Structures are given as structure tokens and as C-alpha cells.
Amino acid sequence: MKQNSQLVPSFKWLIAIATLAFFALSIYGGSAFAHAKLVKSDPPNRATLSIAPKQIQLWFNEEIEGSFASISLHDADGKSVTDTSPETVPDDLKTVVLPLPEIAPGRYTVNFRILSTDGHVVESDYSFTLKNAEQ
Ligand SMILES: [Cu+2]
Numbered sequence: 001m002k003q004n005s006q007l008v009p010s011f012k013w014l015i016a017i018a019t020l021a022f023f024a025l026s027i028y029g030g031s032a033f034a035h036a037k038l039v040k041s042d043p044p045n046r047a048t049l050s051i052a053p054k055q056i057q058l059w060f061n062e063e064i065e066g067s068f069a070s071i072s073l074h075d076a077d078g079k080s081v082t083d084t085s086p087e088t089v090p091d092d093l094k095t096v097v098l099p100l101p102e103i104a105p106g107r108y109t110v111n112f113r114i115l116s117t118d119g120h121v122v123e124s125d126y127s128f129t130l131k132n133a134e135q
Contacts, residue, residue: 045126063093065115
């Protein structure tokens with residue numbers, strides 16, 4: 001019991017510090033709205049395609065550091081099916097393109113990681129399905 005009563009003040013401090021940290025983080029997190037955001041993709045999120053896409057193109061709401069962008073495509077087993085880097089589009093700094101090899105029917109996940117011009121990394125993923133041509 002003695003030990004317990006000694007612990008109480010330090011728990012209060014912990015809560016105070018945690019609360020401060022939480023507010024500090026939420027203020028910092030508020031600047032997240034300045035990051036580049038994905039506004040459009042081709043193939044679109046959750047699309048079901050009957051023709052294999054030749055490339056993946058991502059569009060953002062603002063310019064990104066295209067040379068630091070990475071896009072990868074993973075099959076349903078999580079295996080990467082691409083080994084190339086995305087290309088920038090010279091007259092549109094808000095977009096990146098990843099040329100694709102021939103891909104088999106199945107469910108795919110697009111993972112992307114880009115660098116906003118404000119220096120923050122934005123990382124996310126989405127998926128699409130390629131169905132058999134005969135279906
Ligand atoms: Cu940012």
C-alpha cells in the first residue's frame with residue numbers, strides 16, 4: 001500500500017505529460033493537410049478491369065518531388081511484380097507514372113510513397129482486380 005500511494009503522484013505526471021504530448025502531436029498533425037494528397041489514380045481504387053493496364057498513373061493535389069517517388073505493384077500473394085522506378089511527366093509535376101509488365105489476372109495492390117514539396121513523405125496503397133478476359 002505504501003508503494004502504491006507513492007506511485008500516485010508520478011502517474012499524475014505521466015498523465016499530464018501524455019496529455020501535453022497528445023496536444024503537441026495533434027497540432028503537429030494539423031500540418032498534415034499541407035501534404036500532397038492522392039486525388040486520382042489509373043487504374044482507379046477498387047476497379048475491376050478486363051484489360052491489363054499498361055501503366056499505373058497517380059495524380060496528386062500539388063506538385064511532388066517526382067524523382068523521389070516510388071510505386072510498386074504486388075499480386076495477391078504480396079509478391080512484387082515490378083522492378084522499375086516511376087517516371088515523372090515533364091509538363092505535370094503533380095503526377096507520376098509506373099510502366100507495367102504484362103500482368104496475369106488477379107487482385108493487385110499498388111503501394112506508393114512520395115515526397116511532398118514540403119518535405120513530408122506520403123505513403124499509401126490501394127487495390128484493383130484484373131479479371132480473366134474470358135469472364
Ligand atoms: Cu506536409
